[in-house]
Amino acid sequence: MFRILLAIVVLGSTHLVSNAAEGKHLFILSGQSNMAGLKPEESFTPTVEKMFGKENVIVVKHAVGGQPIRRWYKAWKDAEGTAPQKTGDLYDATMKKVNAAIKDQNLASVTFLWMQGERDANEQHGTVYEASLKGLYQQLSEDLGRDDINFVIGRLSDFDLKNQRYPHWSMVREAQVKVAEEMACGAWVDTDDLNDGKNRRGKEVRNDLHYSAKGYVVFGERLADAAIALIEKKS
Secondary structure (H helix, E strand, C coil): CHHHHHHHHHHHHHHHHHHHHHCEEEEEEEECHHHHCCCCCCCHHHHHHHHHCHHHEEEEEEECCCCCHHHCCCCCCCCCCCCCCCCCHHHHHHHHHHHHHHCCCCEEEEEEEEECCHHHHHCCCHHHHHHHHHHHHHHHHHHHCCCCCEEEEECCCCCCCCCCCCCCHHHHHHHHHHHHHHCCCEEEECCCCCCCEECCCCCEECCCCCCCHHHHHHHHHHHHHHHHHHHHHHC
């Protein structure tokens, strides 16, 4: 009996060592205001560190409020096929952080976590949002030289389901779900219940554009859980 238990312990230890030898798990968090409002240290980072070990996790966040996807996706064009003069500057800023964080590191997995779309819904670019998301993912895959990047998308909340204030709100929501569900390495996270309650300034909000203080904590947990599920799916 003792020999059997010892063998199990040895095999388990070998498995852990093997996983550590494969490299670290990189998580890239980017997007506009609701990603900017997320504090990874509150819930996201502790959740992935609990799963994989603190020494096996790299978390990089770069998010800026109120920005359209064209500031990440360099080949962005509007519905008429017109390309703006300036694209991709926020993507470059994100990758600068990523490249510094992964220098001399071996990576076991890469997960891109994206919370953005409010600005595009407001500017009525919903018709090109699906293509923009796919293009952004491909752009990241090519830059990192990987075809196995996990993609977790935070779906726009229920803020404007009637499209009264942001005309393409529902269209962007649908594009986010479609892209996530069509990808074997994709997932989307529900945020419909995160925008009620007290915000970080202590103000009571309901069905707000931004999430409550508690909502951001839950959001981080959901992003982490979705990322972990995708990583575990491949193991």
